[in-house]
Amino acid sequence: MxxxxxxxxxxxxxxxxxxxxxxxxxxxxxxxxxxxNFFAVALAGCRTEPVAMALKSLAEFSGGRQATxxxxxxxxxxxxxxxxxxxxxxxxxxxxxHLPTVVHPTSxxxxxxxxMAELQRVTGPEFLTAFVLGFEIECRIGAAIxxxxxxxxxxxxxxxxxxxxxxxxGKLLGLAAQPMVWALGTAATQSAGxxxxxxxxxxxxxxxxxxxNGLWSALLAEKGFAGPPEPLAGxxxxxxxxxxxxxxxxxxxxxxQDWQVANNSIKxxxxxxxxxxxxxxxxxxxxxxxxxxxxxxxxxGNPLLLQRTDRPEVRTGRExxxxxxxxxxxxxxxxxAGLAEFTDACVNDSxxxxxxxxxxxxxxxxxxxxxxxxxxxxxxxxxxxxxxQAARGxxxxxxxxxxxxxKLRIEADSWQKGHDIQxxxxxxxxxDRSEDVSSLARLAVPG
Amino acid sequence: MxxxxxxxxxxxxxxxxxxxxxxxxxxxxxxxxxxxNFFAVALAGCRTEPVAMALKSLAEFSGGRQATxxxxxxxxxxxxxxxxxxxxxxxxxxxxxHLPTVVHPTSxxxxxxxxMAELQRVTGPEFLTAFVLGFEIECRIGAAIxxxxxxxxxxxxxxxxxxxxxxxxGKLLGLAAQPMVWALGTAATQSAGxxxxxxxxxxxxxxxxxxxNGLWSALLAEKGFAGPPEPLAGxxxxxxxxxxxxxxxxxxxxxxQDWQVANNSIKxxxxxxxxxxxxxxxxxxxxxxxxxxxxxxxxxGNPLLLQRTDRPEVRTGRExxxxxxxxxxxxxxxxxAGLAEFTDACVNDSxxxxxxxxxxxxxxxxxxxxxxxxxxxxxxxxxxxxxxQAARGxxxxxxxxxxxxxKLRIEADSWQKGHDIQxxxxxxxxxDRSEDVSSLARLAVPG
Numbered sequence: 043m044x045x046x047x048x049x050x051x052x053x054x055x056x057x058x059x060x061x062x063x064x065x066x067x068x069x070x071x072x073x074x075x076x077x078x079n080f081f082a083v084a085l086a087g088c089r090t091e092p093v094a095m096a097l098k099s100l101a102e103f104s105g106g107r108q109a110t111x112x113x114x115x116x117x118x119x120x121x122x123x124x125x126x127x128x129x130x131x132x133x134x135x136x137x138x139x140h141l142p143t144v145v146h147p148t149s150x151x152x153x154x155x156x157x158m159a160e161l162q163r164v165t166g167p168e169f170l171t172a173f174v175l176g177f178e179i180e181c182r183i184g185a186a187i188x189x190x191x192x193x194x195x196x197x198x199x200x201x202x203x204x205x206x207x208x209x210x211x212g213k214l215l216g217l218a219a220q221p222m223v224w225a226l227g228t229a230a231t232q233s234a235g236x237x238x239x240x241x242x243x244x245x246x247x248x249x250x251x252x253x254x255n256g257l258w259s260a261l262l263a264e265k266g267f268a269g270p271p272e273p274l275a276g277x278x279x280x281x282x283x284x285x286x287x288x289x290x291x292x293x294x295x296x297x298x299q300d301w302q303v304a305n306n307s308i309k310x311x312x313x314x315x316x317x318x319x320x321x322x323x324x325x326x327x328x329x330x331x332x333x334x335x336x337x338x339x340x341x342x343g344n345p346l347l348l349q350r351t352d353r354p355e356v357r358t359g360r361e362x363x364x365x366x367x368x369x370x371x372x373x374x375x376x377x378x379a380g381l382a383e384f385t386d387a388c389v390n391d392s393x394x395x396x397x398x399x400x401x402x403x404x405x406x407x408x409x410x411x412x413x414x415x416x417x418x419x420x421x422x423x424x425x426x427x428x429x430x431q432a433a434r435g436x437x438x439x440x441x442x443x444x445x446x447x448x449k450l451r452i453e454a455d456s457w458q459k460g461h462d463i464q465x466x467x468x469x470x471x472x473x474d475r476s477e478d479v480s481s482l483a484r485l486a487v488p489g
Numbered sequence: 490m491x492x493x494x495x496x497x498x499x500x501x502x503x504x505x506x507x508x509x510x511x512x513x514x515x516x517x518x519x520x521x522x523x524x525x526n527f528f529a530v531a532l533a534g535c536r537t538e539p540v541a542m543a544l545k546s547l548a549e550f551s552g553g554r555q556a557t558x559x560x561x562x563x564x565x566x567x568x569x570x571x572x573x574x575x576x577x578x579x580x581x582x583x584x585x586x587h588l589p590t591v592v593h594p595t596s597x598x599x600x601x602x603x604x605m606a607e608l609q610r611v612t613g614p615e616f617l618t619a620f621v622l623g624f625e626i627e628c629r630i631g632a633a634i635x636x637x638x639x640x641x642x643x644x645x646x647x648x649x650x651x652x653x654x655x656x657x658x659g660k661l662l663g664l665a666a667q668p669m670v671w672a673l674g675t676a677a678t679q680s681a682g683x684x685x686x687x688x689x690x691x692x693x694x695x696x697x698x699x700x701x702n703g704l705w706s707a708l709l710a711e712k713g714f715a716g717p718p719e720p721l722a723g724x725x726x727x728x729x730x731x732x733x734x735x736x737x738x739x740x741x742x743x744x745x746q747d748w749q750v751a752n753n754s755i756k757x758x759x760x761x762x763x764x765x766x767x768x769x770x771x772x773x774x775x776x777x778x779x780x781x782x783x784x785x786x787x788x789x790g791n792p793l794l795l796q797r798t799d800r801p802e803v804r805t806g807r808e809x810x811x812x813x814x815x816x817x818x819x820x821x822x823x824x825x826a827g828l829a830e831f832t833d834a835c836v837n838d839s840x841x842x843x844x845x846x847x848x849x850x851x852x853x854x855x856x857x858x859x860x861x862x863x864x865x866x867x868x869x870x871x872x873x874x875x876x877x878q879a880a881r882g883x884x885x886x887x888x889x890x891x892x893x894x895x896k897l898r899i900e901a902d903s904w905q906k907g908h909d910i911q912x913x914x915x916x917x918x919x920x921d922r923s924e925d926v927s928s929l930a931r932l933a934v935p936g
Contacts, residue, residue, distance in 0.1 A: 103551065119552070238720055244671065245678070266542065270688075282641065
């Protein structure tokens with residue numbers, strides 16, 4: 043790869059120089075939507091085994107109770123809190139998705155800014171500015187190495203999330219351009235994460251690390267911990283090792299004009315995003331045909347659908363989230379596709395198991411990742427064909443604000459019956475008028 | 490990449506099943522030599538800015554004083570101790586080198602086993618067995634992705650070191666084969682580190698993480714934290730993302746028969762290993778020609794010499810360690826090549842600076858990384874040509890035991906005048922008879 047000196051500095055200066063007033067109203071609003079969704083998925087994830095085990099282990103080495111673990115009364119050091127909240131938010135793959143890159147931007151990002159807000163006083167505008175900038179850096183670096191990076195097996199949310207956390211935390215620390223380059227370099231040398239771990243607790247480690255290590259990179263840079271001048275585009279830097287043709291325009295074009303947070307989409311279902319158009323079709327068809335007995339399902343989608351989610355046999359709820367066969371079968375059998383449909387219990391449901399084996403899938407050129415076609419062959423011998431061009435929750439068909447609020451209410455209530463989450467919802471919508479956002483994460487802890 | 494199911498399990502079973510009696514005397518002895526050298530380089534590194542800054546930062550989040558920070562009175566949690574001791578041991582690139590891969594095996598490995606020995610009771614034979622096995626796994630995984638991995642820009646000591654720490658800590662925890670596979674998977678998804686950071690404090694982060702994250706992977710696995718069955722050779726596993734032709738025979742041939750620790754070499758100089766044959770030649774020639782005025786130096790070496798260390802302009806001692814021009818100039822001007830010759834002060838020495846500009850380098854096919862040729866053109870117009878086939882400290886020309894002891898004595902004394910390091914030297918040579926090695930790291934702390 044031909045080095046491009048000054049690339050990292052360009053990004054660093056953008057983060058350092060951008061002010062609250064530079065961020066348009068739409069981006070601010072999308073940031074709040076992303077935060078509401080983040081709290082929903084973090085409340086869903088905080089009760090899971092990976093988070094519980096990691097918390098138990100980290101507590102043996104942690105000092106201080108600086109920061110909130112979302113959804114739990116445990117407090118822990120800020121680095122560990124960033125780890126746990128990121129791991130929890132992503133554990134169900136129910137988090138937001140930046141469609142051009144398939145990065146889940148907020149899971150590794152929000153925990154770093156929330157932890158910073160418990161380490162020092164942060165106002166609402168500072169908080170949102172840092173969030174939007176972290177989002178921007180993360181998704182632009184993701185775009186630079188897409189489309190090759192993720193299909194090769196890199197967990198792009200983890201490998202790019204570390205930059206989000208570093209940039210956002212660095213912004214809140216008020217880093218100048220030089221230490222901001224250092225923070226991005228220390229983040230780059232910690233970028234890691236394998237898609238092979240999808241469906242296993244091990245996945246949570248790289249996502250948690252992205253938040254923890256990005257935050258730490260910024261804290262180290264503030265102490266003067268130096269790095270190379272061109273960690274991204276140097277001869278042996280991040281782009282060189284990732285060994286993809288670098289999409290320079292995706293990295294840099296429209297910086298400060300186009301906002302990646304405006305390309306964010308929020309999931310209605312806790313499964314891999316490429317499965318969503320199938321779930322829309324299966325749920326809608328089932329609602330219209332409640333009594334029909336399905337003998338065969340034929341699904342067609344983007345090639346990524348096959349690459350990522352072709353799993354006719356599943357054993358656990360976690361695996362089920364990345365199994366299109368399970369998702370479609372559960373939706374048809376139960377008429378829902380919420381978290382309860384991606385549990386071990388649902389995997390072992392005999393009707394769901396039986397129908398899973400009847401779901402076939404094929405790639406079809408020309409279908410985007412948010413489009414799908416399905417044929418339902420019913421016991422009367424008929425074939426019902428349906429299709430969608432824009433899955434619910436995609437940029438072309440986004441969830442409404444009220445739908446996101448409802449998702450948060452459901453997850454809060456599901457974790458602890460009666461946990462009144464309205465104060466958190468109100469606080470997020472009003473965060474740009476807050477003088478101190480340190481209480482935000484605490485509102486996500488049942489009283 | 491075609492997946493090869495069972496690969497990780499083969500390595501895991503090897504680690505789980507190998508006993509102290511299976512390890513030949515030569516490998517045991519080499520392990521002790523590696524440990525003595527480790528303490529020397531850790532004592533050299535513990536006083537550096539990267540370690541001091543990282544310690545200050547980690548202490549803000551750390552709980553407990555479980556483990557020793559080598560060379561310092563500070564105690565800290567075991568994960569942070571592993572980080573700091575690994576970072577410190579590698580900071581000067583003065584650590585040992587596994588020649589077939591250019592991995593520095595002991596820096597990320599020893600800190601994990603030392604931290605384990607402070608978390609639980611570990612006997613000498615258990616300690617050495619875990620060390621030798623961690624070494625084996627680390628270097629075999631390195632071999633599997635060599636020779637492409639390192640030249641691409643991956644810091645192979647970091648990317649492979651995390652497996653060493655996981656395997657060794659897992660062995661001490663008595664993990665069975667299944668959790669050992671999990672530990673290696675959680676290590677794989679944390680594998681990271683960029684050569685772009687060489688010469689900067691940021692380098693220390695990936696090396697420290699290798700020890701810390703590998704150790705944590707094993708501790709998580711012991712708690713039941715599961716991962717995929719084939720993290721190394723799965724379709725989206727470690728080998729797939731690293732995207733090199735996998736050298737399967739380097740990974741697996743002779744497992745349990747050939748011991749990688751027998752391929753270890755210990756450095757006489759604190760610079761990049763490929764510079765060493767040049768330093769042998771420059772120092773020997775200077776001793777033989779103490780008065781000669783050098784007008785021009787022409788060096789020829791393996792292509793890696795140019796790729797890694799062609800840095801005619803340097804600004805810091807750290808950069809100087811990977812500058813062949815600086816190393817040769819300092820050796821010729823000062824007649825030495827110890828740590829003092831790789832400091833900021835030496836970089837700014839006017840005689841050294843002037844001579845640096847007179848050093849030329851060229852790649853020569855057929856020269857190995859431990860061979861070099863040099864021409865010294867002197868002010869009387871003569872050209873003196875010298876060459877070596879086997880640098881001091883290489884496998885073909887290893888340091889003597891007493892030379893390693895002396896290296897440790899020098900670094901211990903240099904850190905704290907009068908620190909009696911003999912008890913540590915005696916303890917390492919006698920470690921296979923120890924009932925409890927928890928005191929080993931503490932002997933490396935000045936009283």
